[in-house]
Amino acid sequence: MSRTVIRGGLVITAAEETRADVLVEDGRVAALAAPDSAYAQGWTADRTIDATDKYVIPGGVDAHTHMELPFGGTHASDTFETGTRAAAWGGTTTIVDFAVQSVGHSLREGLDTWHEKADGKCAVDYGFHMIMSDVTTSSLKEMDTLVGLGVSSFKLFMAYPGVFYSDDGQILRAMQRGAANGGLIMMHAENGIAIDVLVEQALAEGRTDPRYHGEVRKVLLEAEATHRAIQLSRVAGAPLYVVHVSAEEAVAELAQARDKGLPVFGETCPQYLFLSTDNLAEPDFEGAKYVCSTPLRPREHQAALWRGLRTGDLQVVSTDHCPFCFTGQKELGRGDFSRIPNGLPGVENRMDLLHQAVVEGHISRRRWIEIACATPARMFGLYPKKGTIAPGADADLVVYDPRAQQTLSAETHHMNVDYSAYEGKRITGQVETVLSRGETVIDRRRFTGRAGHGRYLPRDTCQYLD
Numbered sequence: 001m002s003r004t005v006i007r008g009g010l011v012i013t014a015a016e017e018t019r020a021d022v023l024v025e026d027g028r029v030a031a032l033a034a035p036d037s038a039y040a041q042g043w044t045a046d047r048t049i050d051a052t053d054k055y056v057i058p059g060g061v062d063a064h065t066h067m068e069l070p071f072g073g074t075h076a077s078d079t080f081e082t083g084t085r086a087a088a089w090g091g092t093t094t095i096v097d098f099a100v101q102s103v104g105h106s107l108r109e110g111l112d113t114w115h116e117k118a119d120g121k122c123a124v125d126y127g128f129h130m131i132m133s134d135v136t137t138s139s140l141k142e143m144d145t146l147v148g149l150g151v152s153s154f155k156l157f158m159a160y161p162g163v164f165y166s167d168d169g170q171i172l173r174a175m176q177r178g179a180a181n182g183g184l185i186m187m188h189a190e191n192g193i194a195i196d197v198l199v200e201q202a203l204a205e206g207r208t209d210p211r212y213h214g215e216v217r218k219v220l221l222e223a224e225a226t227h228r229a230i231q232l233s234r235v236a237g238a239p240l241y242v243v244h245v246s247a248e249e250a251v252a253e254l255a256q257a258r259d260k261g262l263p264v265f266g267e268t269c270p271q272y273l274f275l276s277t278d279n280l281a282e283p284d285f286e287g288a289k290y291v292c293s294t295p296l297r298p299r300e301h302q303a304a305l306w307r308g309l310r311t312g313d314l315q316v317v318s319t320d321h322c323p324f325c326f327t328g329q330k331e332l333g334r335g336d337f338s339r340i341p342n343g344l345p346g347v348e349n350r351m352d353l354l355h356q357a358v359v360e361g362h363i364s365r366r367r368w369i370e371i372a373c374a375t376p377a378r379m380f381g382l383y384p385k386k387g388t389i390a391p392g393a394d395a396d397l398v399v400y401d402p403r404a405q406q407t408l409s410a411e412t413h414h415m416n417v418d419y420s421a422y423e424g425k426r427i428t429g430q431v432e433t434v435l436s437r438g439e440t441v442i443d444r445r446r447f448t449g450r451a452g453h454g455r456y457l458p459r460d461t462c463q464y465l466d
């Protein structure tokens, strides 16, 4: 039996902050006890980690990543191997990635393909959501099977006609099925039909630069789709999780629904909290680095997102990590912004950026852990195995130095992408040591993990409704 003790740190969970030693036995948290207690003093261990003046936090749970996602004729540049290694560097020990159903194919085929991509490659644990690109009688039936296999959430798109798009009837049917089998519907809420009209008009008028990506994907079209998704979920009697919320008006739709007591949840991402349309407008096509959907918004929207995170109208911060290199990938859209592959890198940066938000007073320390670890674990059926520090939980633990200074940069990050969306940003705080199921994967800022350590996580249904 292997035993590790982490001594002297401030243990932070969503529920409390307490100075405690943590005993890890065989990959699980075995006990917590006051550092000066005779009980903790009596623990013997193979390894002792000194966490004096450090935080001990649960490993991050990033519930929205896209390793190797095929998009716009190319693939997201992080593989499951490079992306989960970068996640570990950033203190994230669980990812939930998206398997994709291709049009004309079954959900099962998509899931099998994603298992092949990830199996034996991951440095940290991983689960899958399912993207439904073809809602048919048979794929609706298959949803039941997938829930049974631990794929208990399904992403639908109101955007990208001809690729991932589902119409309102398909969405309603999928929601009805989810209401019956416990599958949580995750919605990409943008009116893609209207957006495609505006894209066509912009290109015809010679407005081809990256900043027009933000202009055609209007706030009103995110708000309208969010409203419509909420109404459809009410009709179906299903809960709803809206992904990558970026606009103040979309937060208002969620808040209004939640005020009525509806089981409607929202996720935002660091890029919407820290970046803006100013980045999309950077000259010499540099704005392409910031093309994602929903798009970055004018800076004024950030206050509403922070408020939503504080009040609970938004519950989760995930990364939507979907990296494409500037050279050779983002460049596919020179002269036509609609051909720029959509997505930003960030799986390595989320825990640090949210700690910076603590330092700047946007959120409390416990809320940091709640939105980045505990709630995503509960939302997607992984709690309390993941997302907290308690006896019986997986020993996914991060020793975090809240005083370390770092500067984010492509020179030093570990994501397989040739730029950082946060180049030059100064952060107070840094991951020091990371344990994944008790195994040290980052040891005082050295990678000690391995591809294949990460295990597939079959998930329960949403526990946030309990």
Ligand SMILES: NC(=O)NCCC(=O)O
Pocket (backbone or CB within 6 Å): 066, 188, 244, 291, 292, 293, 294, 320, 322, 342, 343, 344
């Ligand atoms: N978000 C984004 O731009 N790319 C990834 C696909 C998605 O989440 O819609």
Ligand SMILES: [Zn+2]
Pocket (backbone or CB within 6 Å): 188, 243, 244, 293, 294
């Ligand atoms: Zn999306």
Ligand SMILES: [Zn+2]
Pocket (backbone or CB within 6 Å): 064, 065, 066, 320, 322
């Ligand atoms: Zn995404």
